[in-house]
Amino acid sequence: MQDHSRPHRFLPSGPLTGRVRVPGDKSISHRSIMLGALAVGETRVAGLLEGEDVLATAAAMQAMGAQVERKPDGSWSIHGVGVGGLLQPHSSLEMGNSGTSTRLLMGLVASHGITATFTGDASLSGRPMGRVTEPLSLMGAQFHGNARGTLPLTTEGICPAVPIAYRLPVASAQVKSAIMLAGLNTPGITTVIEPVPTRDHSERMLAGFGAKVEIEEADGERIIRVHGDAELRPQEIEVPGDPSSAAFFAVAALLVEGSDLVIENVGLNPTRAGLFDVLRKMGGSIEELNAREVGGEPVADLHVRHSLLNGIDVDPAIAPSMIDEFPVLFVAAALAKGRTTTTGLEELRVKESDRIATMAAALSGAGAQVEERDDGLVIHGTGGAPLRGSANSRTKTRLDHRIAMSMAIAGLASQDGVEVDDTRPIATSFPNFMDLLAGAEA
Ligand SMILES: O=C(O)C1=C[C@@H](OP(=O)(O)O)[C@@H](O)[C@H](O)C1
Numbered sequence: 526m527q528d529h530s531r532p533h534r535f536l537p538s539g540p541l542t543g544r545v546r547v548p549g550d551k552s553i554s555h556r557s558i559m560l561g562a563l564a565v566g567e568t569r570v571a572g573l574l575e576g577e578d579v580l581a582t583a584a585a586m587q588a589m590g591a592q593v594e595r596k597p598d599g600s601w602s603i604h605g606v607g608v609g610g611l612l613q614p615h616s617s618l619e620m621g622n623s624g625t626s627t628r629l630l631m632g633l634v635a636s637h638g639i640t641a642t643f644t645g646d647a648s649l650s651g652r653p654m655g656r657v658t659e660p661l662s663l664m665g666a667q668f669h670g671n672a673r674g675t676l677p678l679t680t681e682g683i684c685p686a687v688p689i690a691y692r693l694p695v696a697s698a699q700v701k702s703a704i705m706l707a708g709l710n711t712p713g714i715t716t717v718i719e720p721v722p723t724r725d726h727s728e729r730m731l732a733g734f735g736a737k738v739e740i741e742e743a744d745g746e747r748i749i750r751v752h753g754d755a756e757l758r759p760q761e762i763e764v765p766g767d768p769s770s771a772a773f774f775a776v777a778a779l780l781v782e783g784s785d786l787v788i789e790n791v792g793l794n795p796t797r798a799g800l801f802d803v804l805r806k807m808g809g810s811i812e813e814l815n816a817r818e819v820g821g822e823p824v825a826d827l828h829v830r831h832s833l834l835n836g837i838d839v840d841p842a843i844a845p846s847m848i849d850e851f852p853v854l855f856v857a858a859a860l861a862k863g864r865t866t867t868t869g870l871e872e873l874r875v876k877e878s879d880r881i882a883t884m885a886a887a888l889s890g891a892g893a894q895v896e897e898r899d900d901g902l903v904i905h906g907t908g909g910a911p912l913r914g915s916a917n918s919r920t921k922t923r924l925d926h927r928i929a930m931s932m933a934i935a936g937l938a939s940q941d942g943v944e945v946d947d948t949r950p951i952a953t954s955f956p957n958f959m960d961l962l963a964g965a966e967a
């Protein structure tokens with residue numbers, strides 16, 4: 526078979542300076558299209574992330590009857606079909622690499638009287654879907670596929686579905702959102718209980734679209750109630766910059782001597798911004814400028830300056846608010862002074878790759894001192910000295926965009942560069958990453 530992978534060697538860099546603007550938030554972009562597709566009338570979205578994952582959501586919503594198109598000014602227009610109006614897709618829904626598309630769309634299909642088959646790439650086809658098929662089965666949907674509960678899977682929706690009250694067994698915004706979306710076309714009230722708060726974009730956006738969503742906080746838990754038979758009103762949405770993408774530039778500027786960089790328009794929803802707090806605790810200089818609200822989300826420009834970081838014990842309670850940022854935090858820790866310990870990160874093993882094992886291997890190859898534990902990594906940092914890997918070492922990306930970008934940043938802070946075996950997965954969440962990085966280094 527022909528190898529189409531696109532390797533790249535990320536070389537040590539000069540200071541990162543000036544201003545950069547990262548693309549729109551991936552979570553909010555997915556939800557903008559899904560909710561726009563459920564509203565009757567035209568929803569307009571500015572700043573949508575045009576990454577492969579979001580485009581998979583757009584294609585799926587189109588296959589189920591919505592009109593989704595990019596306008597000449599770069600904004601997106603969605604003409605929705607209304608809650609309950611999704612149509613039977615004629616062919617299987619190709620989800621590519623995207624867990625968010627798959628799990629949230631299974632929720633939508635579950636309470637419509639339609640059947641859809643979900644397929645994905647090799648990475649997505651290894652990820653657990655039982656976490657959504659279990660609650661959605663309690664609502665009456667049926668699933669047909671393999672015994673492992675992985676893609677390809679066919680969801681046979683039911684209308685009317687049965688409202689449930691479900692306590693999340695894993696801290697997952699995708700599972701929460703799948704149930705909430707199923708609840709929109711279900712009579713009565715669908716309840717999700719979150720023992721640990723996760724990103725709350727679905728709650729904020731559903732309320733913005735006019736759905737009735739009640740949130741109660743009790744004893745550290747969040748109880749979310751979605752009123753069914755909802756009617757969504759079309760919206761004008763401006764998507765803030767993705768903090769998970771800004772993370773790579775923030776860590777790069779902290780690590781590379783002489784850097785002084787402003788990252789503009791970064792979403793700082795408290796359920797997403799954990800990494801910046803951890804980096805500040807490590808001694809990183811990250812200032813918030815021009816704090817404001819964009820699309821119902823807190824946003825600021827981040828002013829990041831080169832800093833000597835100190836290793837720390839990362840409190841596992843912060844994990845959900847930075848769940849996608851651990852790979853790049855591991856890179857920061859590899860250059861910090863002293864030991865960084867992370868725990869409670871079992872969820873990282875079921876992302877696009879096993880991010881604990883993949884980063885342990887990648888960082889060791891790049892010359893870092895890393896110990897792998899079941900639920901995290903212990904990293905002994907260099908104290909700011911560049912990483913020195915063996916000359917022939919090559920990062921295995923394992924179809925995981927965050928590994929590719931994290932090791933790109935490790936390359937900037939290395940003696941002789943870091944070779945990444947395949948940069949193609951970067952396009953799933955941050956298509957212009959390489960250009961933006963090259964521009965900031967200039
Ligand atoms: O709801 C979302 O948009 C997401 C939730 C998180 O996944 P989990 O819910 O599996 O933690 C995150 O890792 C993913 O990138 C996006």
Ligand SMILES: C=C(OP(=O)(O)O)C(=O)O
Pocket residue numbers: 578622623624625626849876877927954
């Ligand atoms: C885990 C991620 O995405 P998803 O679950 O949507 O594939 C991610 O973007 O890091």
